[in-house]
Amino acid sequence: MKIILTLVAVCGYLVSYAQFDLKGHMKNLPTGETVIVNAPLVFGYFDDMNTPLTTDEDGNFSVKLPLDEEKIGYLRWGDRQAFLWMRPGTDLTVELDGSNGQIAFGGNMAEANALLHKLELWKAPLFFTDSKRVAVNEMQTRIIQPYLKQLAAKITKVDASPLTPSEKEFLKAELHYHFIVYVDLYVRTARWPREEWSNFIIEFMQGETPQPKSALQGPMYYSFIDAYVGFLASRAFSNRDDPTKFAKSLKSVYGVSSFDSLMSLAHEHGETFLNWMAVKRAFDANTTERYLAQQIKGKYDDGEVSTGNRLFEALELHNRNSTYLDTLTSIRASLMKRMATINNDIIVPDDYRTFQQIKTFVKQFQGKVVYLDIWGTWCGPCKEEMRYLPSIKEHMEGKNIVFLYLDMDDDEKDNKWREYIQANAITGVHLRKNNDDIQAIWKELMPDDASKHGRYPTYFIFDKHGNLVADDIKRPSDGKDLVKQLEEYL
Missing domain, CATH: 3.40.30.10 (Glutaredoxin)
Structure with a gap:
């Protein structure tokens, strides 16, 4: 009887090559229970990058994961999941009860993982899960202020923990981006008049900057990138009634000075290409390269071949020595082979x-x-x-x-x-x-x-x-x- 588990690595930054020792014990897991294994290129989840872990008859497992960068990953079993903080040259022991989702950590990454798990950054906040959206004039009192109190309590837990300053910095950064991302998504799905949600986003995001708040960029930071680009777009289009100001705004955000040129690029290459143009101007080179590589992988995975190829050309042009080129070249070759195969069905x-x-x-x-x-x-x-x-x-x-x-x-x-x-x-x-x-x-x-x-x-x-x-x-x-x-x- 074997139980398949899955490890999902979702983000990271470059460090020296080493291994991450992961071992542990699982109990009360249904026979054949699957936890989806995934190691994405940069962040996000793709089925084709799964890596299964196999337990023995007693539910024990042990695996050495080759890592050349620090990663935030997670175990998934059934409809449950848990983040894992993986660092090259360290070890982690996981004790998991599949019946109630209880999880305990051991090893030299235990404290970091225990706190990461308690923060539940993989979950959407309660205000977002409520399908009924509040009016724009109620956002501060009913959504933002109550959540900021919860956020402050979590930050207090982080500050009181025995983690290193850099580890605390990372967790607090992810908590911040988690808040920003879900407020942004909430507003964009609220069905307010366009001008209302646009003005709200501009005011809400005004104090944000593209510079990451920690050395390790987590999944919420990469989600924040898209939210920040949306803010830049809203701010640019708020100047649409002033042709001169609008042209300058478009030039600043996208590198084009006319709406027609922007729409032409959108029709030809898609919204993702426009987002990358904005990311390239707002974020640092390392973030831009990672973002672009992941978008290429996403487009190829989604079957959007032309958009993926256009983004791939951009990566070749702007990041000729990118460490992602070999992997993406292989992915593209496989896709092109599939595209060339005639399917009579x-x-x-x-x-x-x-x-x-x-x-x-x-x-x-x-x-x-x-x-x-x-x-x-x-x-x-x-x-x-x-x-x-x-x-x-x-x-x-x-x-x-x-x-x-x-x-x-x-x-x-x-x-x-x-x-x-x-x-x-x-x-x-x-x-x-x-x-x-x-x-x-x-x-x-x-x-x-x-x-x-x-x-x-x-x-x-x-x-x-x-x-x-x-x-x-x-x-x-x-x-x-x-x-x-x-x-x-x-």
């Missing part, structure tokens, strides 16, 4: 864009159940759901079912759409409409509920006779529940 019909009615289009699949997924390459939740599709299709293999995809993207994004479905091997029949043309499809599918039009992703099922059926359509992430629902109509 990816079908883009001749009328993929010109078809008029979805119900008429579906009639050609008489005798088969059709699962319709309305999505967009720009839609994060849509793409996240697609990660669950391979297992769904495996369960439905050999059965009379068609997976039909209707993408909503601008016509100039046609190549990007094709790249995405090819790079991610999304088998099935693919259609695309722009935002104007897809409105007729929404009306056709939901004539009596306009409030649900334009919600991405949305799913529909057509039975073997081409009739639209079922109200509560399951998502791919619903797994077996979706399989069961589809089988009801076979």
Whole structure:
């Protein structure tokens, strides 16, 4: 009986090469329990960088991890997780009870890890998890001030700990960035009028600087980078009514002095490229290189080939001696090989864009159940759901079912759409409409509920006779529940 654990390394900075000795004991873990192993290039999580740890029959494990940089990682088991602070040349012992999530640490990294775990930096604060957002004039009294009290209490714990000054500096920096990032996300998802949230962000972020607050940059600092770029953009666009001031602001943030030039770059290379242009001007060279390398990895992992290649060219141009180039070159070569492979199960019909009615289009699949997924390459939740599709299709293999995809993207994004479905091997029949043309499809599918039009992703099922059926359509992430629902109509 073996239990697979996973170690996820999410950030780091360069130090001398050494090893990190990790050992411990796990109890009360279900047989076959998996904790996702991941060692990303710089920060973040990617499935293809997993590293499993295997326990023996008694739940003991021991592994020596080669490290050339200090990292913050975490163990995941089931729906639980714990950060790990890993430093080359040190050791850590973990005692974990899988039934209640209790975890204890030993070894010379014990105190740092115990405090890191108590701070729960991997969790979103309670104010963010409440789906009901407060009004802008209530932010200070109901959100910011109460959370600052909690933050102060955590900082007091850090200051009272026996950790070294640099370790305390890192934890306090991550706590600060955690606060900034989640307030920023809260405001941007509050559905306030654009001017209200933009003005709030400008005022809230005014005192922030791009310089990291500690020598070790953690995952919250890298999340802060995107928040800071958003602040710079909001501040620049607040000058839009003054052409001269607006041009200077755009030049300062992005290096271009006209809105048309900015939009041209956005259409050609994507928002991530614009963000990198801003990062390059605001942050130090080391941070910029790390940020760019991670964005390239992210785009390749996501199947956004053209954007990834453009960013890769930027890394080659601005960081010719980057230590990330070899790894990224290998990743790109593998992706290009996959792109060049013809997949006959990816079908883009001749009328993929010109078809008029979805119900008429579906009639050609008489005798088969059709699962319709309305999505967009720009839609994060849509793409996240697609990660669950391979297992769904495996369960439905050999059965009379068609997976039909209707993408909503601008016509100039046609190549990007094709790249995405090819790079991610999304088998099935693919259609695309722009935002104007897809409105007729929404009306056709939901004539009596306009409030649900334009919600991405949305799913529909057509039975073997081409009739639209079922109200509560399951998502791919619903797994077996979706399989069961589809089988009801076979």
